[in-house]
Amino acid sequence: MGKKTVLFFSIVFLLLINTAPAHAIGKNPSNLYVVKSGDSLPAIAHTFGTTVEDLKLTNGLQSDTVVVGQKLYVPFVYEVMAGDSLDKISAAYHSSVERIKAANGLSATQLYLGQKLLIPPQRMNMDGQYILMTKEEFKNWLFHHQFSRKITIIQHHHTWLPSYKHFHGSNHFAMLKGMENFHIEKMGWKTIAQNITTFPDGKIAVSRPFNIAPEGTIGAKANTTGLTIENVGNFDIGHDVMTQAQRDTIVTITALLCIKFRLTPSIDSITYHHWWSLRTGERVLDNGPDYNVKTCPGTGFFGGNSTVSARNNLYPLVSRKMQEIAESK
Template sequence: MKNSAMIVFILFVFCLHVHVSPVYSKEHIPDNIYEVRSGDTLPGIANQYETTVEELVLTNGLQSHTLVVGQKLYVPFIYEVTSGDSLDKISAANHSSPWLIKTVNGLSSPELYLGQKLKIPPKRMNMQGQYILMDRGEFQDWLFNQKFTRNISLIQEHHTWLPSYKQFYGTNHFHMLKSMENFHVKEMKWKTIAQNLTTFPDGTIAVSRPFDIAPEGTIGPKANAAGITIENVGNFDLGHDVMTEAQKETIVTVAALLCIKFGLTPSVDSITYHHWWDLRTKERVLDNGPDYNVKTCPGTGFFGGNSTASAKNNFYPLVVQKMKEISATMH
């Protein structure tokens, strides 16, 4: 009886162990990523990783010092060189650059030796004030590292109309953003720049208004409450700017990434055009708004037109296909 009781007890303990062990297993987080926990602050994390708050802001594209549990931050870490390593290989795998690694570690040459300990700093983002300028890959990385506290379920597509392609010189992204902000604040009396995102003719993307602050604009509060506003630089009414291939790819990719991030399926209920909203009532009218009460935005030439039929036939299928491509590459 004693032996039987002991066997039952051992089996019980074994089953208990098997049952609870997955609770303690965690998704592997790379050494260069820190996942924010309850009670964390930027100064505390900076002190822990021997860096500065300014560096954390610039390397993670932070628009405020407020952190959200589950948010992921790039941080510096110590790496031990293994066989076959090179500065190019190490930097590519760890969100850094060969120049940064050489500089931080005082290396006079790119030559490495087995067992060498290197501090790997994350690279800075192209950031001025609250504005973060990125390519498509950087935006994807930034977006999926963020945690947002606001419910977001509607992607708004707009065109700036003015500024148009004539005002874009290829290097004046931040100047254009600041000019838009000044107009929105001084003339429209809004708190800051209206849109959360801005796309440019060269295919770059600027995170503009923080995602956790609802956008402002003439589309109205109903659309803005759960909305993300995208201003696509250009005048895309027929007969005006012809959208570049780079910007086309970016607009489709941004919409796809936002749909994946927020669990949306492309439709008139999740990706909306400004043209579908009545300027007077602020209600959605789709294709039924009188010309004097609706804007042409995002343009009569935006991916074939600004009607719901154009969106369904031309734009949404591209977004769906891009979602499939992106999802296939994500772990």
């Protein structure tokens, strides 16, 4: 960490110590700030002694706009109690031991009773507008955000190309940028087409902002109130065999999206690209001739790309996951 960064944190820490009340785990404090009418990122950053850039990185924000009701992780001052440790504190407040040590100039993990610590939230894994997450991180991100666009349709696609052979375990951002370049340069779209991308290792990338409708050959009727999930792989029979990690992620995020947008799994709420005419953009379900529909999301996608396959295979899994999530709250 550079001298300027250390100085910045030191100044912020002193200001917060002198102006903000200290909290302890036993008193159930929250480091979540709920956005109110008239708020802006610069104003929120000033209030909590942080920066707009750090608020964006700790909350997975793709723009400088905030929405009333949105929840943001913010730094706060914590007072150490008996039995506390950096591991416990970081786990309780969406931080990390290293972040807390760096923010407070600690060289060791020992704490003392009554010690006041600045707790900075953990940063998310971002590259430009792309946010790479685990399933649990996506759940928090999704339910902390508010969206201005009406969403009634969750679309499932497969990339076909790139496929599994192009994924090397750590090239998530490189693959996203490759897709973005293709969508802009070859297809003439404004940015990457899909809102969400899933990977063979089970990771999730929020790609195109949710408040911007997706683009693609599925057509305007599906896109206007749609949210596109692009699943990396070629899931036509005889090609990529979906990993269990990606399978679990697809079911989980579909369930989370249904809960967030109050959707019941059905052909009207969870749709496959295969069910839409390339020529007219109308929904044809299982009745489209092969020359006028894509196989997407794949003839082997959760047992097939037909409405029967979706009803028998994907929808029951999503419904059960929705119930599990509801029971775990």
